Amino acid sequence: MRKLTLSIILLLAVVLVGCVGSQETPTPTSRPAPTTVLDIPSAAEAFSPDSGCTVVAQQPTPGPTPISPFMPISVDEWSRGPEDARVTIIEYSDFQ
Amino acid sequence: MERLLEEFPNDLRFVYRHYPLIGTPEEPFHDKAALSTQAAEAAGKQGMFWEMHDVLFYQQSEWTGLSVVDFETWLIGQAGEIDLDIEQFTEDLTSPELTDFAQSQWANGNAMSLNGTPFLVFNGNVWPSNVPMDYFSIWAVINLTLLEDRQYFECPEMEIDTTAQYIATIETEKGDIVVELYPDVAPLAVNSFIFLAKNGWFDGVTFHRVISGFMAQAGDPSGTGFGGPGYAFRNEISPDYTFSDAGVLAMANAGADSNGSQFFITYAPAPNLDGSYTIFGHLIEGMDVLESLTTRNPAENADLPLGDLIISVTIEQR
Numbered sequence: 083m084r085k086l087t088l089s090i091i092l093l094l095a096v097v098l099v100g101c102v103g104s105q106e107t108p109t110p111t112s113r114p115a116p117t118t119v120l121d122i123p124s125a126a127e128a129f130s131p132d133s134g135c136t137v138v139a140q141q142p143t144p145g146p147t148p149i150s151p152f153m154p155i156s157v158d159e160w161s162r163g164p165e166d167a168r169v170t171i172i173e174y175s176d177f178q
Numbered sequence: 179m180e181r182l183l184e185e186f187p188n189d190l191r192f193v194y195r196h197y198p199l200i201g202t203p204e205e206p207f208h209d210k211a212a213l214s215t216q217a218a219e220a221a222g223k224q225g226m227f228w229e230m231h232d233v234l235f236y237q238q239s240e241w242t243g244l245s246v247v248d249f250e251t252w253l254i255g256q257a258g259e260i261d262l263d264i265e266q267f268t269e270d271l272t273s274p275e276l277t278d279f280a281q282s283q284w285a286n287g288n289a290m291s292l293n294g295t296p297f298l299v300f301n302g303n304v305w306p307s308n309v310p311m312d313y314f315s316i317w318a319v320i321n322l323t324l325l326e327d328r329q330y331f332e333c334p335e336m337e338i339d340t341t342a343q344y345i346a347t348i349e350t351e352k353g354d355i356v357v358e359l360y361p362d363v364a365p366l367a368v369n370s371f372i373f374l375a376k377n378g379w380f381d382g383v384t385f386h387r388v389i390s391g392f393m394a395q396a397g398d399p400s401g402t403g404f405g406g407p408g409y410a411f412r413n414e415i416s417p418d419y420t421f422s423d424a425g426v427l428a429m430a431n432a433g434a435d436s437n438g439s440q441f442f443i444t445y446a447p448a449p450n451l452d453g454s455y456t457i458f459g460h461l462i463e464g465m466d467v468l469e470s471l472t473t474r475n476p477a478e479n480a481d482l483p484l485g486d487l488i489i490s491v492t493i494e495q496r
Contacts, residue, residue, distance in 0.1 A: 171193070173296050174297040177210075
C-alpha cells in the first residue's frame with residue numbers, strides 16, 4: 083500500500099510538472115486531457131486481445147512491507163484526526 | 179492543514195513532530211526554534227499543545243523578529259491569552275526537561291537526515307520535493323489515495339449487446355442530461371460506461387472541469403481530474419464520428435489507449451480533438467442543463483467554485 087501511494091504522488095508530480103509546462107502554450111484548443119495518474123503501460127501486450135483493456139491499479143502485495151525509517155506513532159504524540167484514518171500525515175516542523 | 183482536517187474528518191490524521199532548527203553553539207540557526215518548541219510542549223503539559231501551536235504558527239510574523247528575551251515575554255503573554263496557568267507555564271518553558279527535549283528533537287531530525295522544514299511523511303512516504311506542499315496538492319493526493327479503495331483490479335466483462343440501443347440519463351444537481359450511446363462504434367467505452375454506471379461509480383461525482391464554449395468533463399470520483407477506475411482501455415476511433423457538433427460524448431484520456439472513467443460532452447465543434455478521443459455517444463436531451471453547469475478549470479489552480487454533482491447515471495436498453 084505504501085508503494086502504491088508513493089507511485090501516485092510521483093505520478094502526480096509528473097502531471098503537475100506537465101501542467102506547468104503546458105501552460106507555456108496557452109490553448110484556445112485546450113484538450114480534455116488530465117485523467118489517470120496511474121501508470122498506463124504503453125506496451126501493446128499489456129492489453130488483453132479479447133477485452134482491449136488492461137488493469138492499471140496496483141494490488142497491495144502480500145508479504146513484508148519495507149520498514150519505514152520514521153518512528154511509528156505513539157499514543158502520547160500530538161495528533162489530530164482519528165487513529166484509524168486512511169491517510170496519516172506526519173509533519174516535522176520548526177515554528178520559526 | 180486545518181482546512182484539510184476539516185475536509186477529511188474521518189480519513190485524515192495529522193501528527194506533529196518537532197524539528198527545531200537550532201544549529202550549534204558556534205553556528206546557531208533559528209535562534210527562537212528551541213524556545214518555541216518548549217512553549218508548545220509547556221502548553222501541552224496543560225493540555226493545550228494545539229492552542230499554542232496555532233498561536234505560534236498563525237502569529238509567526240509577530241514574534242519572528244523579536245530577541246530571545248522579548249520572545250519569552252511574548253510567549254508568557256500569549257499563555258495568559260489562552261488561559262494557561264502562567265506560573266506553571268513560565269516554570270516549564272525553560273525547564274531542563276523541555277530544554278533537553280528541544281535539543282533532542284533537533285538531534286533526532288539530523289540523525290534522520292531531514293532535509294529541512296516542514297518535512298511531510300504521507301502514509302509512510304516522504305513527500306517528494308518536486309510536488310508543492312500546498313493545500314491543493316495535498317488535497318489531491320488524499321483524494322486519490324481514498325479513490326484506491328474503490329478501484330477495480332479487473333477489466334469489466336463485455337456484457338453489452340452491440341446491436342442494442344442504449345440511452346443513459348445523467349441525473350445532475352441541475353437536471354437531467356440524456357445521451358444515446360454507440361455500442362457498435364465504441365463497445366469498450368460503452369461497456370465500461372454502463373458497467374461503472376450500474377456500479378454507482380458516477381454517483382456523487384463532480385463535473386470537475388467545465389470550460390464554456392469547449393466541453394464539460396466528469397467521471398473522476400476523486401474530483402481531482404487525475405483519477406480513474408483502475409483499468410484502462412484502448413481508443414476506438416471511427417472516421418464516421420467526429421467532433422463536428424455540440425453534444426458529442428467522448429472519453430477523456432491521458433494519451434492514446436488510456437481511457438478510464440472520465441468522459442466529456444462538447445459545447446461546440448472541436449475538430450482539434452478528432453482522431454485522439456473515443457466518441458461513444460451524443461446528447462439527445464438536456465443541452466440547457468449542460469450549459470448551466472458551473473464553469474471551473476482546475477488548471478487555473480485558483481480557488482475554484484464547487485462543481486455540480488452527478489446524482490446518478492441510469493441506463494435504459496431499448
